[in-house]
Amino acid sequence: MTVKLAPAQAKRSGAFAELTRAFTGLRREETLAGYLFLLPNFLGFIVFMLFPICFAFYIMLTEWSLSKPPEFIGLKNFEVMLDDRLFWKSLSNSIYYTVVAVPTGIFIAFWLALALNRKMRGIIFFRTIYFLPQVTLTVAAATIWRWMYQPNVGLINYILGLFGIDGPNWIHHTAWAMPAVIIMSNWQGIGSAMLILLAGLQGIPEEYYEAASIDGANGWQRMRFVTLPMLSPAIFFVVVTSLIGAFQSFDQFLVLTNGGPADATTPLTLYIYNSAFKFLKMGYGAALAAVLFVIILIITIVQWQLARRWVFGFEDN
Amino acid sequence: MSVAQGTEIRRTRFGQKELLRLHDLLVYIVLSLVGIIFLLPFAWMVANSLKTIKEIYRLPPTFIPDSLQFTNYIDAWTATTFDRFFLNSVIVSACIVLGQLFTASLAGYSFARLRYPGRDKIFLLYISLLMVPFTVLMIPLYVQMRHFGWVNSLNAVIVPFLFTPWGTFLMRQFMVTIPRELEDAARIDGCGFFRTYALIILPLTKPALATLALFTFLSSWNSFQWPLIVLGTPAVKTLPLGLYSFQAQSSMRTPWHLIMAAATFVVLPILVAFVVGQKYYVRGIVTSGIKGGG
Numbered sequence: 001m002t003v004k005l006a007p008a009q010a011k012r013s014g015a016f017a018e019l020t021r022a023f024t025g026l027r028r029e030e031t032l033a034g035y036l037f038l039l040p041n042f043l044g045f046i047v048f049m050l051f052p053i054c055f056a057f058y059i060m061l062t063e064w065s066l067s068k069p070p071e072f073i074g075l076k077n078f079e080v081m082l083d084d085r086l087f088w089k090s091l092s093n094s095i096y097y098t099v100v101a102v103p104t105g106i107f108i109a110f111w112l113a114l115a116l117n118r119k120m121r122g123i124i125f126f127r128t129i130y131f132l133p134q135v136t137l138t139v140a141a142a143t144i145w146r147w148m149y150q151p152n153v154g155l156i157n158y159i160l161g162l163f164g165i166d167g168p169n170w171i172h173h174t175a176w177a178m179p180a181v182i183i184m185s186n187w188q189g190i191g192s193a194m195l196i197l198l199a200g201l202q203g204i205p206e207e208y209y210e211a212a213s214i215d216g217a218n219g220w221q222r223m224r225f226v227t228l229p230m231l232s233p234a235i236f237f238v239v240v241t242s243l244i245g246a247f248q249s250f251d252q253f254l255v256l257t258n259g260g261p262a263d264a265t266t267p268l269t270l271y272i273y274n275s276a277f278k279f280l281k282m283g284y285g286a287a288l289a290a291v292l293f294v295i296i297l298i299i300t301i302v303q304w305q306l307a308r309r310w311v312f313g314f315e316d317n
Numbered sequence: 318m319s320v321a322q323g324t325e326i327r328r329t330r331f332g333q334k335e336l337l338r339l340h341d342l343l344v345y346i347v348l349s350l351v352g353i354i355f356l357l358p359f360a361w362m363v364a365n366s367l368k369t370i371k372e373i374y375r376l377p378p379t380f381i382p383d384s385l386q387f388t389n390y391i392d393a394w395t396a397t398t399f400d401r402f403f404l405n406s407v408i409v410s411a412c413i414v415l416g417q418l419f420t421a422s423l424a425g426y427s428f429a430r431l432r433y434p435g436r437d438k439i440f441l442l443y444i445s446l447l448m449v450p451f452t453v454l455m456i457p458l459y460v461q462m463r464h465f466g467w468v469n470s471l472n473a474v475i476v477p478f479l480f481t482p483w484g485t486f487l488m489r490q491f492m493v494t495i496p497r498e499l500e501d502a503a504r505i506d507g508c509g510f511f512r513t514y515a516l517i518i519l520p521l522t523k524p525a526l527a528t529l530a531l532f533t534f535l536s537s538w539n540s541f542q543w544p545l546i547v548l549g550t551p552a553v554k555t556l557p558l559g560l561y562s563f564q565a566q567s568s569m570r571t572p573w574h575l576i577m578a579a580a581t582f583v584v585l586p587i588l589v590a591f592v593v594g595q596k597y598y599v600r601g602i603v604t605s606g607i608k609g610g611g
Contacts, residue, residue: 044480
């Protein structure tokens with residue numbers, strides 16, 4: 001590795017003088033300790049994060065199957081993408097998944113958090129139960145659900161049958177496979193959203209509710225004018241992280257449906273994985289990954305912009 | 318605020334105590350129903366792991382097996398090299414947890430307490446890279462691993478993960494809140510920076526270290542996508558990969574009872590770790606969530 005750390009600091013002539021001063025003056029021991037303590041972490045950071053990120057910019061401009069040296073082709077990967085049916089399909093799958101899974105998940109998490117936010121016995125017990133799926137390996141969780149989704153001997157269609165409903169062929173049906181993944185993902189992922197919202201609820205001072213009650217506010221009004229505004233920073237955080245997380249989901253798609261049937265559940269992440277490691281198109285995979293990154297970046301920026309309108313006290317932070 | 322006992326007032330003023338009790342009961346019922354939905358897949362996993370292959374395909378499905386087939390666990394364990402997968406997972410998780418605790422606490426201390434040029438800029442760089450998705454990293458990182466000759470070696474799933482921007486951030490945020498007086502006293506007594514870190518700061522950082530350890534253990538134990546990319550040979554596979562290839566076998570009569578038994582012993586350690594260390598896990602989510610996000 002020939003990575004130099006200097007340029008960022010040496011840019012300004014004053015920086016170098018500052019550095020010299022720091023290493024020779026009264027604080028030299030502290031300066032030395034500061035850099036030394038940072039060193040192990042910083043080396044790893046450069047070699048396994050900063051360098052790969054920069055390297056990715058190069059890879060996405062090449063055609064590279066690993067067996068031959070990379071061939072520089074400029075922006076051709078992105079041109080190919082425009083006519084790639086599978087790219088558009090996987091992109092729309094990712095959007096479908098996100099747009100359905102995130103709002104429903106947060107909606108359920110919100111009501112669960114409200115129900116848990118009271119001084120009753122056994123609340124921690126329930127909190128633990130709701131959180132268990134979250135810490136379970138996605139591979140194991142998806143395996144269990146794959147068995148539960150079996151059309152004939154599966155538990156889910158059996159239970160539906162008890163209510164007289166003829167259950168679909170979940171993961172083998174183009175229209176039902178995506179809802180199947182979404183249900184499983186929400187079962188698994190609701191825990192952390194619920195916890196963050198619960199922490200937010202517990203941070204709302206009791207006095208606000210009392211003041212509202214004395215002013216004659218009913219339950220709905222207390223929710224509308226106290227709970228929601230006070231909880232909006234937590235909701236904002238959950239929305240942003242859930243959106244980003246949904247676009248990055250991979251494990252459950254691979255294990256539950258492996259992208260099928262007929263690519264109905266191939267999200268962008270799985271397509272990137274297949275492009276790079278199944279079809280050995282490193283350049284194309286990296287270009288697709290760049291698209292995913294830009295999408296995540298846009299989501300984050302848009303959310304921060306929107307937050308000014310609806311998140312209580314957002315400008316103050 | 319003047320009405321400190323407001324709850325009491327609200328409860329008694331309209332004589333609503335009974336109504337509130339009824340309300341509590343309703344909440345309990347709803348919470349329990351939801352709880353059953355959340356637990357059902359686990360119960361189903363355990364129930365099926367104890368059935369015979371005949372019973373598992375029988376209709377209507379049974380929740381309590383006719384006879385408990387504990388031998389399924391042995392059969393599943395020996396059907397493939399689960400002992401190897403388990404050992405690999407333990408090695409990988411232990412190395413990553415210890416490595417991250419070390420590098421993150423050292424760097425956290427450096428960021429939180431020591432003064433030197435460029436510190437805040439480096440910290441900002443760390444935070445800004447937190448949002449880079451792993452999907453962007455995985456292709457260049459794979460090429461790098463190939464270059465190092467680490468494909469199909471546990472090095473590939475350990476070494477790049479000994480460093481953590483997130484954990485460093487967590488450590489720094491926690492250490493900033495530790496009162497300075499203790500350290501100053503130690504420094505005056507002639508303690509060097511490393512001894513101050515090891516003897517004063519680390520013991521006070523225990524809750525944050527526990528949080529980081531638990532999070533790191535869970536995420537490395539559960540890690541799937543990256544091992545799937547770099548670990549192909551059975552000798553180096555970790556548990557999630559082992560379970561994945563075990564359940565992906567397709568035959569007419571898939572041995573779902575054995576797959577469920579395997580899922581059970583893969584999931585169990587993680588559930589125990591969570592229930593034991595729950596306090597620290599919850600704290601991690603809440604601090605990194607609210608403070609990091611706002």
